[in-house]
Amino acid sequence: MLNLFQHINQFISFSEEEFAQIRPYFEVIKLNKKETIARQNAAAKANYFVLEGCLHMYFINTKGVNQTVQFALENWWLNDALAFYKQASSEFYIQAIESSSIALISYAQQEEVLSKFPQLERYFRIMYQIAYGSALKRVQIEMQSSKEYKYFHFIEKFPAFANRVPQYLIASFLGLTPEYVSEIRSKKRT
């Protein structure tokens, strides 16, 4: 849980003593590669912080194909933010891309932590502000870029993903076919 403690302290000042008090609200879980922790149409029960590993959030589209909407590496929070807020059914699955270790906190526990330690509202406010701002940038790139630019921009901007996430998931996230990604990669190599 050291990762989470350090991450919080990148944004607000939160002592070891305070962290020791919120520690019991979290559950630390190991996930195997391809293990699923949250499901589409099931209650959005928890918020997930990646201590180690990599997750993705996806839905199954009307053609039965998995579509990745968000990745999360170490120090990223992940869940269906709207469903979690409304305590409604999630629109998405969350699955481990590699063996991962995550800290999860339920809705009720998170509310309790926030009421006991309201300074954490600032931490989560910043997390969601960054996530929302990044989503706007993604819409911008999506709207104005060629498929080739989208791919190489992603690879250049997020090299950590390029090394760890399978090509077909990057393709899915970018709304490209895996075949197209193979094609532009081999074109670039030659």
Add this chain to the structure above:
Amino acid sequence: MLNLFQHINQFISFSEEEFAQIRPYFEVIKLNKKETIARQNAAAKANYFVLEGCLHMYFINTKGVNQTVQFALENWWLNDALAFYKQASSEFYIQAIESSSIALISYAQQEEVLSKFPQLERYFRIMYQIAYGSALKRVQIEMQSSKEYKYFHFIEKFPAFANRVPQYLIASFLGLTPEYVSEIRSKKRT
């Protein structure tokens, strides 16, 4: 400013006395239709709350065409969330679609308000959580839907926009051409 006071109180408990203290940090501005309040490549100086009217946020793409990334009606906050957080240049313009009245607060003033009234962090956390969650849903709809579904889903889900926002801006927001939107609208009518 009653709108803002009431809006805050939908999410947290904030007294009239407290609101009177934060009131001077805001500037209330009237915008004419098509008036621009923030510019692409200029510093993201402020955060904007719509008291009355309707704004949109857009960028000019590489072909010189305006692309709307976000609308904001009454009680919506709007700015380039990532640039505002980093105090960097905005990627977007913000313009009034109709005559509007907005409350704006600068970065420094917002930080001061948040440090004096940290309970407002919760309010902004919820605002960004909803905005981020909505952005994820938008990505989902974008990925799985036909152009026709995207348009009619938007109109049905957000009737307030359909009545007030010109068709060509809704088209831009959905990544459709105005011609296509005219076509499916007239097809539906017949």
